[in-house]
Amino acid sequence: MTNPVIDNIRRSLGRTVQSPIEPRPVIYASRQAESLESDMEHFLDEITKLSAVGEQLSPKEIDSALKSLVTEQNIRKATVWETASLRQLGVAEILNSLGVELVSANADKYEMAQCDLGITEADFLLPETGTLILKSSHEKPRAVSLLPRIHLAIVRPEMLRADMHQVFAEAKYSNYLVFITGPSRTADIELTVTLGVHGPRNLFVWVVEDRKNHHN
Amino acid sequence: MTHEVPTYIGFEEYSERVPASIPSAVQQATNRFVSGRAARVSELPQWEELRQIGSDIRLHTIEHMDVYLTRLEEKVKAAGGHVHWAQTAEDANRIVLQIAREHNVKTAVKSKSMATEEIGLNHALEQAGIQAIETDLGEYIIQLAGTGPSHIIVPAVHLKKEEIAAIFSEKLDMNAPADPIELARIAREVLREKFLNAEMGISGGNFLVAETGTLVMVTNEGNGRMCTTVPDLHVAVVGIDKVIPDWESLTVFLKLLARSATGQKLSTYTQFITGPRCEEGEFGPKEFHLVLLDNGRSNVLKDPVGREVFKCIRCGACANVCPVYKNVGGFAYGWFISGPIGAILSPQMLGTKTARELPYASTLCGACADVCPVKIPIPTILRHLRRRVAQGDAIALPTMPAPIRVTASLASLALTQNWIYRFGTRLLPTLMSVFRRDNWVPSAPYPLSRWTKARPLPPFTAGFRNWWKNVRSAKTKESAR
Amino acid sequence: MPKAQLFITCLGDQFYTSTLQNMTHILERLGVELIFPPEQTCCGQPLFNNGFEDKTRPVALNFMHAFAKSDAPIIGPSGSCVSMVKHHYPSLFKEGTPEHTLAVDISSRTFEFTEYLVNVLKVTDVGAVYSHKVSYHASCHYLREMGLKTEAKTLLNCVKGLEFVSLKEEETCCGFGGAFTVTYPEVSRSMMENKVKDIVASGADTVVMCEPGCLMNVAGGLHKAGSKIRAMHIIDLLASREDTL
Numbered sequence: 011m012t013n014p015v016i017d018n019i020r021r022s023l024g025r026t027v028q029s030p031i032e033p034r035p036v037i038y039a040s041r042q043a044e045s046l047e048s049d050m051e052h053f054l055d056e057i058t059k060l061s062a063v064g065e066q067l068s069p070k071e072i073d074s075a076l077k078s079l080v081t082e083q084n085i086r087k088a089t090v091w092e093t094a095s096l097r098q099l100g101v102a103e104i105l106n107s108l109g110v111e112l113v114s115a116n117a118d119k120y121e122m123a124q125c126d127l128g129i130t131e132a133d134f135l136l137p138e139t140g141t142l143i144l145k146s147s148h149e150k151p152r153a154v155s156l157l158p159r160i161h162l163a164i165v166r167p168e169m170l171r172a173d174m175h176q177v178f179a180e181a182k183y184s185n186y187l188v189f190i191t192g193p194s195r196t197a198d199i200e201l202t203v204t205l206g207v208h209g210p211r212n213l214f215v216w217v218v219e220d221r222k223n224h225h226n
Numbered sequence: 227m228t229h230e231v232p233t234y235i236g237f238e239e240y241s242e243r244v245p246a247s248i249p250s251a252v253q254q255a256t257n258r259f260v261s262g263r264a265a266r267v268s269e270l271p272q273w274e275e276l277r278q279i280g281s282d283i284r285l286h287t288i289e290h291m292d293v294y295l296t297r298l299e300e301k302v303k304a305a306g307g308h309v310h311w312a313q314t315a316e317d318a319n320r321i322v323l324q325i326a327r328e329h330n331v332k333t334a335v336k337s338k339s340m341a342t343e344e345i346g347l348n349h350a351l352e353q354a355g356i357q358a359i360e361t362d363l364g365e366y367i368i369q370l371a372g373t374g375p376s377h378i379i380v381p382a383v384h385l386k387k388e389e390i391a392a393i394f395s396e397k398l399d400m401n402a403p404a405d406p407i408e409l410a411r412i413a414r415e416v417l418r419e420k421f422l423n424a425e426m427g428i429s430g431g432n433f434l435v436a437e438t439g440t441l442v443m444v445t446n447e448g449n450g451r452m453c454t455t456v457p458d459l460h461v462a463v464v465g466i467d468k469v470i471p472d473w474e475s476l477t478v479f480l481k482l483l484a485r486s487a488t489g490q491k492l493s494t495y496t497q498f499i500t501g502p503r504c505e506e507g508e509f510g511p512k513e514f515h516l517v518l519l520d521n522g523r524s525n526v527l528k529d530p531v532g533r534e535v536f537k538c539i540r541c542g543a544c545a546n547v548c549p550v551y552k553n554v555g556g557f558a559y560g561w562f563i564s565g566p567i568g569a570i571l572s573p574q575m576l577g578t579k580t581a582r583e584l585p586y587a588s589t590l591c592g593a594c595a596d597v598c599p600v601k602i603p604i605p606t607i608l609r610h611l612r613r614r615v616a617q618g619d620a621i622a623l624p625t626m627p628a629p630i631r632v633t634a635s636l637a638s639l640a641l642t643q644n645w646i647y648r649f650g651t652r653l654l655p656t657l658m659s660v661f662r663r664d665n666w667v668p669s670a671p672y673p674l675s676r677w678t679k680a681r682p683l684p685p686f687t688a689g690f691r692n693w694w695k696n697v698r699s700a701k702t703k704e705s706a707r
Numbered sequence: 708m709p710k711a712q713l714f715i716t717c718l719g720d721q722f723y724t725s726t727l728q729n730m731t732h733i734l735e736r737l738g739v740e741l742i743f744p745p746e747q748t749c750c751g752q753p754l755f756n757n758g759f760e761d762k763t764r765p766v767a768l769n770f771m772h773a774f775a776k777s778d779a780p781i782i783g784p785s786g787s788c789v790s791m792v793k794h795h796y797p798s799l800f801k802e803g804t805p806e807h808t809l810a811v812d813i814s815s816r817t818f819e820f821t822e823y824l825v826n827v828l829k830v831t832d833v834g835a836v837y838s839h840k841v842s843y844h845a846s847c848h849y850l851r852e853m854g855l856k857t858e859a860k861t862l863l864n865c866v867k868g869l870e871f872v873s874l875k876e877e878e879t880c881c882g883f884g885g886a887f888t889v890t891y892p893e894v895s896r897s898m899m900e901n902k903v904k905d906i907v908a909s910g911a912d913t914v915v916m917c918e919p920g921c922l923m924n925v926a927g928g929l930h931k932a933g934s935k936i937r938a939m940h941i942i943d944l945l946a947s948r949e950d951t952l
Contacts, residue, residue, distance in 0.1 A: 015311045015466065015520045019292045022527035031293055034471045035282035037478060038275065056491075116507055119422055119456055139491040151509035152455050156448065174480060178473040182438055185305060185504045189496035194448040197488075198364035198380055199406035200387050201258055207363055207410050208417065209448020209495065242893045249897065549880045553897040587891065589884025589898075590756060591847035609756065616758030626758070638754055638762035641717075642769050647748040651720060666930060676889040680896035681927030689724035690715055694743050698731070 041138065043172035049137040050167055050217065056140025060192030061205060062213035064140075069218055072164075073104050079127075079214065080108045083160055088127040089113040092149050095131055096164060099218065115151050128158035128210070132165040134177045139191055142215065143177055146186035155190065161210040163190075167219050229346030231315070235560030235572065237583040248384050248555040252376060255383045256546040262489015263543060263597070270481070280478045281601040284537035287470055291527065294436040294469045295518065301439025305501025307514040312463075315345035315521050322347060322428070322461055323354050325515055329459050331356055331425040335417075337445065337453040338362035339430025340540065341463045341519050343375075343562040347428070358428070361417050361449035363410060370397045376556040378542035378564065379487055384555060417449070427453035427511070431464035432540070433479060434516075437472035438500055441516065444483060446494040454499060460511040462499075465519050467536035479539055482599035486541035522575045529621055531610045532574050537600040538567055544594035544604060550587055559584065566594040570607045578615045582625045585611035651688050658686040709828070712742045712774055714783035714792075714817070717749035718919040723784075726919070729946035730784055730820060733833055737824075746773035752791040753885050755799075764799050768806065771796070771813050780827070781817040784942055785918050786849025787885075789819040794852060819849065820942060821858040821917055831865050837947045838868030842911035844902065844925060845878045846918035859917055859941055866944065874914075876905045883924040899928040906936060913937045915944050 020026065043049060050066075057064035067075055079085065088110050090102050102112055113121050122128075130150070134143035142163050146152045155161050171177050181187055194209030205211050267273050287294055299309045312318035326334065334351060336342065336358055348369070351358040360369040367382040368375060370393050375381030382390070387404045394402035394412060402412055429450060433442040441462055443450050454460045470476065484490040503510035527533050545551045545565025556564035560581070561572045569588060573581035585608050594604045616631070618624035624631070640646045661667045666682040669675065677683060711734060715727050734741055751766035770792070774781050783789045793814045800807035824830050841863065849855050863869060882888065882898025902925060906914045914929075914936060916922055926938035 013311055014313055015518065015524060016292050016295060018313075018520070018524035019295070019466070019527060022524055023289060023292065025290075025292060031290055032286065034286045034475065035279060037279055037283075037474050038272075040477065116509070119509075123418065123422055141492060146503070146508060146510060148505045148507045152451075153509045156451050156455060174477045175474070178477065182440075182473045184498070185500045186510065187498040188451065189492065189498075190494070191490075191492045191496075192494050194446070195494055196363045196410060196447050197258075198362075198367065198382055199385075199390055199409055201255055201380065201383065202387075202406035204407050204410040207414055207447040207449070208361065208421075208452050238891055241891055244893075549882070549898050549901070550891075550894055553894055553901075586757070586887075587894075589847065589880050589882065589887045589895075591880035591884070592851040593847075593878070593880070596851065609758065612756070612758030613760050614758070617761050631759075634754060634757070634759045634762050638759070638766055641748045641751065641754075642765040644746050644748045644769055644773075648745070654721065666927075673889060676892045680888075680892060681899065681924065681931045684722045684923055684926065686721055687724040688721050690720060690727040691745060693724065693728060694731075695745075 040173035040175035043170075046167055046170065049170050049172070052137035053135055053140055053170065054217070056137070057215050060140055060213075062140070062192050062215060064215045064217070066217045066219070069099055069220060072099050072101065072216075072218065075216065076101070076104050077108060079162065080105070080110055083126065083212070085110055085126045085160070087111045087113055087125045088129065089115050089117065089122060089125045089154050089158065090129040091115055091131060091151070091154055093131055095166070096129065099164065101129055101164070115154055116148070119153065119157065122153045122157040125158040127160045127162060128154040128156070129162045129164065130155050132163050132169055133181070134171050135165060135169045136174065136177065137170060138173070142190045143181070144188050144190065145181065145184050146188075152186065152188070155188070156209055159206065159210055160212040160214070162214040162216065164216045164218055167217060229349035231346075232560050232576065233580060235576075235581045235584060237558055237560065237587045240558035240560065241554045244554050244558065247386070248376065249553050251384045252555045253552050255377055255380050256552055259379070259488055259542070259546045263486055263546070266485035266489050266491060270485070276478055276482055277599055277601050280482050280599055281537060283470065283475050283478060284600050285534065288467070288527070288533055288536050291466065291469065294471055295466060297436040298434055298439055298469055301436065302501060302516055303439075305439050307439065307501040307516055310515060310517045311520070312517050313520050318345050318463060318517055318519050318521070319347055319350035321517050322463065323350060325459070325461055326351070326354070326356055326426055329425055331459070333357045333359065333420060333424045334426040334428050335420050335424040335453045335457065336360050336365075337427070337429040337443070337450040338365050339428070339463060340378075340562055341430050341465050342428065344521065345463070345519065347463065359417070359420050359424070361421070361453060363413050363447060366413055366417065367393065370394070374557055375562070378540065378545060378556070421452040421456050424457050426459045426461060427457040429454050429460065429462045431462050431468055432483070433476060434464055434469045435473060435476060436469055441499045442476065443497045443499070444480075444493045445497075448495060451495055451497060454497065455510055458512045459515075460499075460502070460513070461515045461517065463517045463519055466523055483539050483541055486543040486597070486599040526574045529574070532570070532607060534602055535567070535570050535574060535607060537602050538571070539600060541599060543597040543599065547593040547597050549591065549593070550589065559587070566604045567602070570604060570611060573611050578611065578622050579625045582615045585615060648691070651691070655686040655688050708738055708740050710740045710742060710777070710779035711823070712744060712777055712779050712781045714747065714774070714781045714788070715743075716783055716785045716788045716919060718923065719784055722923065723919050723940065726784060726940045726942050730942050733942065733946055734782070737828060737830060737833070742777050742779060744773040744776060750788045750791045752788060755791060755795060756885050760799065767796055767799055767810070771809050774813060775809060778816075780823070781813070782820055782823050783817065784820045784940065785920070786819050786846055786853045786855060787918060787920065789817055790848050790852040792817045819853055819855065819917070821862055822853065822855055825858045825861055831861050833862070833865075833945050835866045835945045835947050836868055837866050837944050839913045840870045840872055840911045841913045841915055841944070842872050842874045842906060842909045843877060844874065844881060844906070844914055844916040844921060846916055846921045847880050849917050850878060862941065862945060863915070872909050872911045874905050874909050876902065879905075881921050881924050883920045885920065888924065899924055903928045903932050903934070907932070907934055911936065913939060913944070915939050915941050917941050
C-alpha cells in the first residue's frame with residue numbers, strides 16, 4: 011500500500027526502501043545521582059522556587075498535616091488515588107474524620123471538577139527540576155491531579171531518580187506519563203505570572219518517610 | 227489575520243504600518259525571555275554539547291524521515307491509536323471534520339497548536355457548524371479579539387490588560403476588570419465548562435517519538451492536559467517534521483526547549499501520550515487520532531540547505547533576540563509563524579513568489595544563530611533563499627522585480643569594469659557637492675533618499691586614491707631625498 | 708620588513724578618506740611597507756548578500772586579480788568586507804578550478820585591521836592618546852562572522868586617557884545591514900534609533916566601531932538626533948596623538 015506522503019519524502023531525500031539507516035548520534039552520560047539527602051534537598055528547593063509547597067513528614071504527622079490543609083484551604087470535597095501506599099497511610103480515613111466528602115477516584119468528570127483537593131502519589135521524582143512524574147491507570151486516574159483546584163502529592167524518597175534518562179528507561183512503555191513541574195501558570199496577559207489557569211492552582215508535595223530508618 | 231493562506235506577504239508594507247504599541251509590548255516579552263534563557267543556560271555547563279547533539283539528531287531524523295514516520299505509524303496503531311496522513315491542509319481539515327461528524331461533535335476544545343493555525347482548522351470547523359474553542363489563555367484572547375498572534379509563545383502580548391478586559395466584557399457579556407489575575411480566573415471558569423462538555427479535544431504536538439508511537443506535549447497552563455484528558459475523543463494534528471527517533475533523544479530536546487523558550491527549566495506540564503486509554507475504567511480518551519500533516523514539508527526536503535529549517539523545536543529564542551522582529555512584531559511576517567524562523571520557513575512552504583520579501587527581512591546580524599538550541603544556520607539559509615529570489619535555483623525561478631535585477635546588473639558591471647567605478651568615484655564628490663551642507667548630505671535624490679529620510683549621508687570625499695597617487699608619493703619622494 | 712596590501716573598501720573609498728589615511732599612517736609607523744592596488748573596487752558583498760551570486764563572481768574576480776599581483780597579506784578596515792573575502796569567496800567558485808585555488812589563497816591572507824594588529828603583528832599599543840569617555844559598538848559581522856570578540860577592546864585598553872563605558876546593547880545590530888537601510892528603511896530607522904538611544908544613555912562622549920557601514924548609520928543617526936556624541940572608526944581613534952575633538 012503506497013502512502014503518498016512517505017513516497018514524496020523518499021523522492022525528495024533520494025531514498026529507497028532499501029536505503030541504509032545510519033544509527034542516530036550518540037547521547038552522552040546523564041547526571042549522576044548525589045546522596046539521597048542532597049537530591050531530596052535539591053528537589054524540595056526546586057519545589058519552593060516553583061511556588062509549590064514542599065514538606066518532609068513522618069507517617070504519624072500526616073494526620074495533623076491534613077487537618078491544617080483542610081482548614082487552611084477550605085477543603086470540602088476531595089478525591090484520592092486508591093493505591094496501596096495511600097491506603098496504608100490512612101489518607102481517606104483521616105479526611106473522612108475531618109468531615110471532608112470523599113469522591114471516588116473513578117467518579118465522572120463532573121464530580122471530579124467539583125473537588126477542592128486531589129491526592130496522588132508520584133511514580134518518580136526529579137531533583138534538578140522539582141518534577142513529579144505520574145503514570146495513569148484505573149487506580150491512578152489522570153483527573154485527580156488535574157481537575158481539583160489543589161493537588162497534593164504524597165511521595166516517597168525512593169521515587170527519586172538522578173535524571174530523565176532513568177525515568178525514561180523505566181517508564182517509556184507506559185501508555186501515559188505526565189511530568190508536573192509546579193502549579194499551573196501563564197504569563198499571557200502583560201507577562202504577569204498568574205497561577206492556576208486551568209490546572210490546579212496549588213501544588214503541595216509531602217515527602218513521607220519512616221523517620222526511624224532515616225539516619226542523619 | 228485570516229484563516230486563508232496568504233497570496234503575497236508584503237513585509238515592507240506591514241513594517242511601515244506597525245502600531246506604536248507593538249514594539250514596546252513585544253520587547254517587554256522578549257527581554258524577559260532573553261534574561262531567563264541566559265540564566266538557565268549558564269546553569270548547564272554542557273549546553274554547547276547539548277546543542278550539537280540536538281542538531282545532529284534532528285538532522286539525522288530529517289534525512290531518515292520516511293523510516294521514522296513509518297515506525298511511528300506502526301507503534302501508534304499498535305497502541306490502539308488511529309493514524310491519518312494529510313498531504314495538504316484541505317486533506318487535514320477534511321479528516322478532522324470526518325472524525326468530528328462520525329462522533330457527533332458539536333464543541334471542540336483546542337490546545338495551542340501552530341499546525342492547526344497553519345491549516346485554518348478553526349474556520350473549517352466553524353463552517354461545518356462545530357464550535358472550536360481555543361483554551362490556551364493567549365490563544366483564547368486573540369480568538370475573541372479576532373486577530374493573529376504577535377509572538378510564538380505569548381500570542382496576546384501586544385494587548386494591554388484594559389484592552390483584554392474590554393474584549394472579555396464585550397464577547398462574554400460581563401463586566402470584566404482590567405486585572406490579569408481576575409481575567410485569568412474568568413477564563414478558567416468559562417473554559418472549564420467547555421472542557422467538561424466538549425465531545426472532542428484537539429491538540430498539536432511538540433514531538434512524536436517513533437520508538438513507541440508517543441505524542442509529547444509541552445505546556446504550562448493545564449489546558450493541554452484538559453483537552454487531551456477530559457473529552458472521550460482526542461485528535462492531534464502534528465507536522466511530519468516533529469518526529470524524533472526515541473526517548474533518549476527526548477532527554478536532549480526537553481533540556482533544550484523550555485530553557486530556550488521562556489527561561490524555565492521545564493514547562494509546568496509535559497505529557498507523553500501513547501494511544502488512547504488502556505484500561506476500561508481508566509480516565510482518559512477512548513479514542514486517539516493522529517493526523518500527520520505534510521502541507522508542503524516533504525517538498526522542502528528536496529533542498530539540503532533549506533531543509534535544516536525542520537530542526538526547529540519551536541522555542542522562539544530566535545525571535546526573542548532578533549532586532550528586526552522586536553521592532554515589528556509577529557504580524558509583519560504574514561503567516562502563522564514569525565521572527566527569523568518564519569523568515570526561512572514561510573518562503574519555503576509558500577514559495578518565493580508569495581514570500582519573496584521575507585528572506586530580506588533581516589540584517590544578517592546572526593544573533594538568532596547564536597541562540598538557536600539546535601544550531602539552525604539561519605543567516606546561511608536566508609542568503610540561500612535570497613539567491614532563490616534574486617537569481618533562481620534548482621527549486622524555483624527568480625521572483626525579484628526586474629528593476630532591482632537591472633540595478634544589480636549595472637552595479638556588477640561598474641564594479642567589475644574598474645575604470646567605470648574609478649571614473650564614477652572621481653565624479654561623485656562633484657555631483658554630490660550640491661547636496662552638501664557643512665559636513666553632511668542631509669537629503670539626496672532617489673534612491674539615496676531612502677537613506678536620507680532617516681539620517682544624513684556623510685559627504686562624498688573620495689580623496690584617498692588621489693592622495694596616494696599624488697600627495698603621498700610626492701612626500702615620500704621628498705623624504706627620500 | 709613586513710609588506711601589506713591596502714583593501715580600502717568601497718565605502719571607505721567614497722566616504723572615509725581620513726580613516727584610510729590614518730590606516731596608512733598607523734601601519735607605516737609600525738614598520739609595514741604598504742602596497743595599494745588601484746584596480747580594486749568592491750568586494751561584492753552587497754550583491755552577494757542580496758542573493759546575486761552570479762553577478763558577484765566577476766566582481767570577486769576583479770578583486771582577486773587586483774590583489775594577486777603581490778603575495779603580501781591584504782588588510783581592510785571592515786569586518787564584513789574581510790569576511791566576504793575570507794569566508795565566502797572560495798564558495799563562489801567550483802572546486803578544482805584555478806579561480807577556486809586563487810580564492811583559497813586570497814582568503815587565507817586577508818585580515819581585518821584590528822585582527823592584523825593584535826593577532827598577526829602582536830601589537831596592542833600604538834601610542835594613541837584620547838582622553839574621553841568612549842563606548843564601543845560591536846558590529847555584527849566583525850563579532851560573529853569574523854569571531855573578533857576581544858581585539859577592539861584590547862586596543863582601546865591601551866589608549867592613554869581613555870575611559871571605557873559599556874553599552875547595554877553593545878552587540879545589538881545598529882540596523883545598517885548593507886542594503887537593508889534602503890530595502891526596509893522604517894525598520895532600519897527604528898533599529899538605528901534604538902542604538903542611538905543606547906549610546907546616549909551610556910554617558911559616553913564618543914562611540915567607536917570597526918565598520919564603515921555601521922559608522923555611516925550611527926554617525927548620521929546621532930547627528931539627526933541632535934547629539935554631540937562623536938562617532939569614530941577605531942582607526943581614527945588609534946591615530947589620535949593629542950586630545951582633539
